Amino acid sequence: MRLSNQHNLLKESQYLIQLNTRFLEDIQSTLNNGKPVLGRLALYIMALKASCHDLNSVTLLTGEKSEPLITHLKKQIELEKDYMAFSHRPQTNYYQYSLGILALCVSGVRVSSHVSHKLIHAALHGHFKHGESESVDTLAMAGMALQCLKEAETPVKNTEELDKALASIKQKIVDSQRDDGHLGNEFSTGLAVQALLAMGSNVEDCTTSIKALCSDARRGIYHNAMAISQNLPALQQRSYLHLRNKECLNEDDSLDLDAVFLPTLSSVGVKVKVGVEVVKADGKTSSYQIRVPSGVSLLESLTLLQEQQTDFKFEKEDSLWGPFLSAINGEHARQTDRRYWHLASDGKGLNQGKTHTLTVLSHNLCRKLSLT
Ligand code: B12
Structure with a gap:
């Protein structure tokens, strides 16, 4: 600004x-x-x-x-x-x-x-x-x-x-x-x-x-x-x-910042099936299925999964970009580590946590969570 x-x-x-x-x-x-x-x-x-x-x-x-x-x-x-x-x-x-x-x-x-x-x-x-x-x-x-x-x-x-x-x-x-x-x-x-x-x-x-x-x-x-x-x-x-x-002289003050409401998808009641695959560093894989309201974020889906499945646990750390996935089922990969939980869908790294597809895989340099 x-x-x-x-x-x-x-x-x-x-x-x-x-x-x-x-x-x-x-x-x-x-x-x-x-x-x-x-x-x-x-x-x-x-x-x-x-x-x-x-x-x-x-x-x-x-x-x-x-x-x-x-x-x-x-x-x-x-x-x-x-x-x-x-x-x-x-x-x-x-x-x-x-x-x-x-x-x-x-x-x-x-x-x-x-x-x-x-x-x-x-x-x-x-x-x-x-x-x-x-x-x-x-x-x-x-x-x-x-x-x-x-x-x-x-x-x-x-x-x-x-x-x-x-x-x-x-x-x-x-x-x-x-x-x-x-x-x-x-x-x-x-x-x-x-x-x-x-x-x-x-x-x-x-x-x-x-x-x-x-x-x-x-x-x-x-x-x-x-x-x-x-x-x-x-x-x-x-x-x-x-x-x-940068000089802050004679600055204009005309910018109006009224909130703009962006159209959201109306998906009340519609549920989608999400498959979550967790691959740890040693190659051990666990798979989960969950039904979530269409349009919810990856974080919301993982939270719902954690509430419903006793054998799925995750942790996150705050960052300027939002919550960073730092541990799954006891395996830690923090922001400061040389390893991280890689988020992928259909084999491709995710740019953001949308829930149409979702894999969590973990190996030495990177662990992976895949979502379908
Ligand atoms: C370095 C980096 C990483 C490193 C961070 C650790 C390290 N030791 O350096 C690693 C390789 C681990 C990483 C991982 C991922 N990253 Co990254 N990362 C960056 C990068 C290049 C710089 C971040 C930074 O240092 N910022 C400066 C400091 C001062 O800010 P900070 O908030 O304190 O930084 C921390 C956070 O940014 C956090 N972080 C890094 N990536 C991500 C991604 C997400 C979604 C979140 C919430 C936090 C986060 O790690 C930083 C170091 O502590 C940014 C590029 C950018 N434009 O910002 C991308 C960026 C933030 N990452 C991105 C992505 C997509 C990811 C992954 C989801 C990739 C994947 N498919 O797995 C994963 C995160 C998975 C998870 N566990 O949550 C996207 C985020 C887009 C979005 N929609 O939010 C960015 C913008 C790159 C891009 N253009 O796509 N990342």
């Missing part, structure tokens, strides 16, 4: 208050628990920057010591860089590492060449994975981070490699275009358009992808705040890189 030309200043100031209270508390408690906070911290800094809020006025505590947000972000990214030197992969993921670099860069803070080198190297070696496939979201975030370094003329270890990485990222994003205009899938297209615009593509080159985004938005696909925040800038033909020169 802050990157748009049109504003609803009251709503935006209310959101800013929530960020400075609830979100800041969430970051502080994650930090207190010694858990990685890189991505959230970067998102928070970028949100403050979007509101031209004084970054030095906000601090976080480590022990007794209170330090500005940027100092914490610099420390987090250094920790992540050191972790990567040792483990050859980030403790969080390359998406968050890119977010960290981007947040430092748009805030005018110099990013060390050792930090940027790790991202450039990962881009050149195809390390941006989401499960087993290439992550268009990560390509996009890394593209924006590296483009920012280029525009800020930040010294890097090897300028030629930076240019090669940018060209490779851009080409991969362009190649990810589907016949319906999406880049990657419905949830990566916004970031991918942002990245292409940031990396110098013309708006006309992105028309079909922007149209696809518009039609998804009209169909109500983006009901999650995280998804909306990634897509809105693209719909406004902006990217997170615009934060670098």
Whole structure:
């Protein structure tokens, strides 16, 4: 919203208050628990920057010591860089590492060449994975981070490699275009358009992808705040890189945010059969059948299944995207683990939890839940 030309200043100031209270508390408690906070911290800094809020006025505590947000972000990214030197992969993921670099860069803070080198190297070696496939979201975030370094003329270890990485990222994003205009899938297209615009593509080159985004938005696909925040800038033909020169002067206040009610499917009384197959890491499979009201989400279906079957239990963790499936029948795969419960239907990874089809499968690097 802050990157748009049109504003609803009251709503935006209310959101800013929530960020400075609830979100800041969430970051502080994650930090207190010694858990990685890189991505959230970067998102928070970028949100403050979007509101031209004084970054030095906000601090976080480590022990007794209170330090500005940027100092914490610099420390987090250094920790992540050191972790990567040792483990050859980030403790969080390359998406968050890119977010960290981007947040430092748009805030005018110099990013060390050792930090940027790790991202450039990962881009050149195809390390941006989401499960087993290439992550268009990560390509996009890394593209924006590296483009920012280029525009800020930040010294890097090897300028030629930076240019090669940018060209490779851009080409991969362009190649990810589907016949319906999406880049990657419905949830990566916004970031991918942002990245292409940031990396110098013309708006006309992105028309079909922007149209696809518009039609998804009209169909109500983006009901999650995280998804909306990634897509809105693209719909406004902006990217997170615009934060670098953001000035909050003479802002228009004409945006009317009346609630729009999207048509919902009337499916009262109609029930559908859902098959759930849980495949654990050792290959052990359990199958379940359940009848659920048509149109309910995957989460609602799993909740109903848990209520009806004593031998099916699941757990979830909160995330900015909503509930992350973290355990099934005692087998844990948390957000911070190198394993996760993979959600699939008809053998294909799900992008969202619709209940027309649903498999949960679990193996060493990924466990799977399949739904039919
Ligand atoms: C990294 C990542 C993962 C990692 C997360 C763990 C890790 N150690 O890094 C792994 C590979 C495990 C993963 C798994 C999945 N992911 Co994912 N993931 C991402 C990615 C690229 C970055 C997330 C991130 O770090 N954000 C920054 C931090 C600051 O925000 P955060 O909220 O704290 O991040 C956490 C959550 O995002 C959570 N998470 C990751 N994926 C998903 C998916 C869902 C549905 C939920 C609720 C939470 C969640 O893990 C993050 C790390 O803790 C995003 C891309 C994007 N555009 O956001 C996709 C993304 C969020 N994932 C997506 C999907 C579809 C999945 C899967 C459902 C794929 C599948 N078919 O199994 C599974 C989730 C299954 C489950 N158990 O619930 C979609 C979500 C779309 C939607 N409708 O909500 C995205 C947008 C990618 C896309 N374009 O399709 N993911």
